[in-house]
Amino acid sequence: MIAAVLTNPGSFELKTTAKPAIQPNEVLVQVAGCGICASSLPLWEGREWFQYPVAPGSPGHEGWGLVEAIGDEVRTVKTGDHVAFLSGHAYAEYDVTNENSLVKLPASLQGKPFPGEPLGCAMNIFERSDIKAGDTVAVIGIGFLGALLCQLAKHAGAKVIAISRRQYSLDYAKQYGADELIPLTATWEVSNKISELTGGAFCDRVIEATGKQEAIDVATEIVSEGGRLIIAGYHQDGLRQVNMQKWNWKGIDVINAHERKPERYLHGMQQAVTAVENGVIQPGALYTDLLSMDQLAEGFKKTSARPDGFMKAIITL
CATH class of the missing domain: 3.90.180.10 (Medium-chain alcohol dehydrogenases, catalytic domain)
Known part of the structure; x- marks a missing residue:
């Protein structure tokens, strides 16, 4: 061969x-x-x-x-x-x-x-995000994974806010159901915009999908009190810092959504087969x-x- x-x-x-x-x-x-x-x-x-x-x-x-x-x-x-x-x-x-x-x-x-492994990752991350109808969900980083998570969150009945540095990525997010599009600029700028959009309530769920320090910083600022911050990005290029004082004060849940058990990968892949077959996610354009x-x-x-x-x-x- x-x-x-x-x-x-x-x-x-x-x-x-x-x-x-x-x-x-x-x-x-x-x-x-x-x-x-x-x-x-x-x-x-x-x-x-x-x-x-x-x-x-x-x-x-x-x-x-x-x-x-x-x-x-x-x-x-x-x-x-x-x-x-x-x-x-x-x-x-x-x-x-x-x-x-x-x-x-x-x-x-x-x-x-049908690249089953990354499609399964999207399904597992979504499951661990515990997104419900009526939630305000921010997705930071609209690549392949982030775009699918926008679509899944929208299908669940959430209000979806897409945050990304590239305009074409935001265009994909809109195509995949995002209600609001925000350029990933300075942390304070993104935070102020989210505050305006949510009346100061911020986001029930924030999914970080970049693997970068700046996205963790933004996620920390825009997650609501008692909300959930989900780490979906691949952080393998060095140490990260978090504002533990703010995490404590806000009382948030932090989820590392990466899986390592083969049975969890297979669970996500089977869920992805069903989701693609039923049109819940439509990865073809990606x-x-x-x-x-x-x-x-x-x-x-x-x-x-x-x-x-x-x-x-x-x-x-």
């Missing part, structure tokens, strides 16, 4: 490698596509603790495709089923996953991109860059630079 190999920081090469063998509880998937995740940027850019080349197909973990073969103990899927799956080597023509690390895709989603495997480096560059109009890159095979 052909697999992409990250041979050095910033450099992928397509190489011929052996098709992976499967264990009795595993499934061989002919990969149809795999998303590019911003969490993989450190490996792409290079850090002193990484070793290169990395394993073929790595760090692709947002794959979907067609079941090619199953192990002797597999009972839940059969050859020919369409699935989204969890793995770490999906930038390749074939990948292997455990029977308990996939969800079946219905006929209505076949032939369409797949702004459909690329071939030999364009993988270009996809990572765009994921890092985020040029105007970019939301998410998808590698299709």
Whole structure:
């Protein structure tokens, strides 16, 4: 099979490698596509603790495709089923996953991109946000994840305020149901605007989806007393500071919405299948860059630079 190999920081090469063998509880998937995740940027850019080349197909973990073969103990899927799956080597023509690390895709989603892992993340974050009808919800950072959370919050009956630095991101937020659009500028400016919009009550729920210090600062100011601040951003580039005095005074709940248990990932992915099939979320417009495997480096560059109009890159095979 052909697999992409990250041979050095910033450099992928397509190489011929052996098709992976499967264990009795595993499934061989002919990969149809795999998303590019911003969490993989450190490996792409290079850090002193990484070793290169990395394993073929790595760090692709947002794959979907067609079941090619199953192990002797597999009972839940059969050859020919369409699935989204969890793995770490999906930038390749074939990948292997455990029977308990996939969800079946219905006929209505076949032939369409379905990066199950990030869609499942959106569903899990929404569930842990505990958003109810009538809530005022601010989403800080309108990328792929933030746009989906706007749509989910709006569907739940909330008033949605989108906050983002890029105008085109705010345009997506409006398309996905946001009631108010606020540029992410100085913390005090955003806070004053939110105060005006809410009559000084601020926001019942604030979802931080940037992974940046400034968004935590803004979230701290605009969450209401007794509200909930949800950390959805990927904070992996250094330490963060929080205004604990204000958190204490406001009596807020703080939720780290990242999941690590495989069963939680699978729960979110199954919820995402239902949500996409029923039109509750409509991610198709967010797949702004459909690329071939030999364009993988270009996809990572765009994921890092985020040029105007970019939301998410998808590698299709």
